[in-house]
Each structure stands twice: as structure tokens, then as C-alpha cells.
Amino acid sequence: MKLAKVRIVLVETTHPGNIGAAARAMRTMGLHRLYLVNPRRFPCAEATAMASGADELLVQAKVCTSLAQAIAGCQKVFGLSARSRNISWPVLNTRASGALVVQEALKGEVAIVFGRENSGLSNFELDHCNYWVHIPSNPTYSSLNLAAAVQVMAYEIRMASMTDDFRHSGESSSASIDEIEGFFSHLEQTLIKIDFLNSSNPKFLMRRLRRLFFRAHLNTPEINILRGILTAAQKKAQIPEAMMKK
Structure with missing residues (x-):
């Protein structure tokens, strides 16, 4: 139903x-x-x-x-x-x-x-x-x-x-709110890690980013891609600058 x-x-x-x-x-x-x-x-x-x-x-x-x-x-x-x-x-x-x-x-x-x-x-x-x-x-x-x-x-x-106009689409289902919240948490952690977000003075950055990604209506595969990028960025941030120049 x-x-x-x-x-x-x-x-x-x-x-x-x-x-x-x-x-x-x-x-x-x-x-x-x-x-x-x-x-x-x-x-x-x-x-x-x-x-x-x-x-x-x-x-x-x-x-x-x-x-x-x-x-x-x-x-x-x-x-x-x-x-x-x-x-x-x-x-x-x-x-x-x-x-x-x-x-x-x-x-x-x-x-x-x-x-x-x-x-x-x-x-x-x-x-x-x-x-x-x-x-x-x-x-x-x-x-x-x-x-x-x-x-x-x-x-x-x-x-x-009561209308009959709604049908299942062939596209991947939108990501659940749990998946989206997991992504936002991962995103915030990464932005802090790479010194893009000041956790003591975040202002409206995360709220604006939420609006941006909500407008995109991300599906589960897209969430997984973005979280993969965040994981790679975190790993890169842990590499000493001297090592990165080699």
C-alpha cells in the first residue's frame, strides 16, 4: 500500500x-x-x-x-x-x-x-x-x-x-537518510582533517554543503563514490609533505 x-x-x-x-x-x-x-x-x-x-x-x-x-x-x-x-x-x-x-x-x-x-x-x-x-x-x-x-x-x-501516475523508475534508489548522514559526518571530519573547516568556528559551511548535496538527490552508488574520495583525501592528508614531494 x-x-x-x-x-x-x-x-x-x-x-x-x-x-x-x-x-x-x-x-x-x-x-x-x-x-x-x-x-x-x-x-x-x-x-x-x-x-x-x-x-x-x-x-x-x-x-x-x-x-x-x-x-x-x-x-x-x-x-x-x-x-x-x-x-x-x-x-x-x-x-x-x-x-x-x-x-x-x-x-x-x-x-x-x-x-x-x-x-x-x-x-x-x-x-x-x-x-x-x-x-x-x-x-x-x-x-x-x-x-x-x-x-x-x-x-x-x-x-x-489516489492517482495512477506513479511508477518505479529504472534509476538507482535515492540514498537513505542514514547513508546521507553518514556521508555528512565523513565530509565534516575530512574537511577538518585537511584544515578547510575550523571546528571551533564552523559558521554556516556545513549547512550550505548540506543544501548543495540535498539538491543533488544522491543515490547509494554516488554516496559510495563520494565517501571513497573523502577516504582517499584523509589518507593523503596523513602523508608528510616531504614524502609527497618525492
Whole structure:
């Protein structure tokens, strides 16, 4: 089933009622996999009451201690955000992202990440998302309840899943988020090793590099090639300069 590999991730939800209402929104659109990152209160009777019959989603919800744990094993990660950022992310509206979620779910696990009620997702958390999704709301009043945002996104995913336009491509599958995070860690270590990145004053370099490589939609063979290059660069950096001149 197209939606079986789609997980909804709620980060540090403050009000348990929003968790229950989000579960209800998910079930009405055929989504069943709920992940909670450090919820303030859960399980909670208020969440159960607001779920209004979607209790099963709350019982089966996975409670995680970090966003990394919640998105582990995912092919693609979509982060919802209403705020503008200093560094641009690949931005999609909900209609386009719904279609892309369904396409990617044919290949592997997909996570849709929603932030805190009062502040949304941090830049650090968006660093781990392949796409930034923006709900095109009224610019003069863009405040949207968490469960309402989940409903909008779930609706677009369901509508996209009901079309017959999605097929497996002949290309290699995109690299998983675990493979990509392994590459970024390797890249940062290498840049420090060759004195290109100052670990005590990194500024925005790694964030900009993340944006660059996310735009490339790397697959597993490409990740392996890049990591091979990084390994060779690290080995070269260990050779004394006098030896390199011989």
C-alpha cells in the first residue's frame, strides 16, 4: 500500500490534545504511523479524547528521544515550516510535496516532520530534512494549529496516492537518510582533517554543503563514490609533505 511507508513525526509537542487531534487527522486520510519526539505529556487522557476513535494510532505510536531516532531508516524527510530562513532550503508547497511523498514512498520510508506549536522546527532540525514544506496560508494571518497542519499535509498525500501516475523508475534508489548522514559526518571530519573547516568556528559551511548535496538527490552508488574520495583525501592528508614531494 502506498501510504504504509509514510510516518508522521511530531517534535516536542506541548499539548497532548494536539497529539490526539493529529492522530485523528491521520486516520481520516489513511495514515497510521505516528512518531513522537520528546512529547511533554504522553500517554495522556486528553490525547485519547481528542483522537476521537483513532486511539489505535496512539497505542502504536513510537516515542523517540531525538529526531535522528524518529527518521532513522528513511529515504526522504520533509520538514514543515512557516518561518523564512537565512539560508534557503528546497521549498515545496503541500500539493507538490504530497505528490513527491507518494513517489518516494514507493522506494522506501518517508517521514513528514512537524515542529513545536510555538516555534516550529529549528534550523538544526531542518538540516536533517531533504525538503522544506510550506503551507501557502494567508500571509497576514498564517498561524495554523498543529493538527490542522497535519490534516492539510495528510490530505494532499492521500489525494496524490489516489492517482495512477506513479511508477518505479529504472534509476538507482535515492540514498537513505542514514547513508546521507553518514556521508555528512565523513565530509565534516575530512574537511577538518585537511584544515578547510575550523571546528571551533564552523559558521554556516556545513549547512550550505548540506543544501548543495540535498539538491543533488544522491543515490547509494554516488554516496559510495563520494565517501571513497573523502577516504582517499584523509589518507593523503596523513602523508608528510616531504614524502609527497618525492
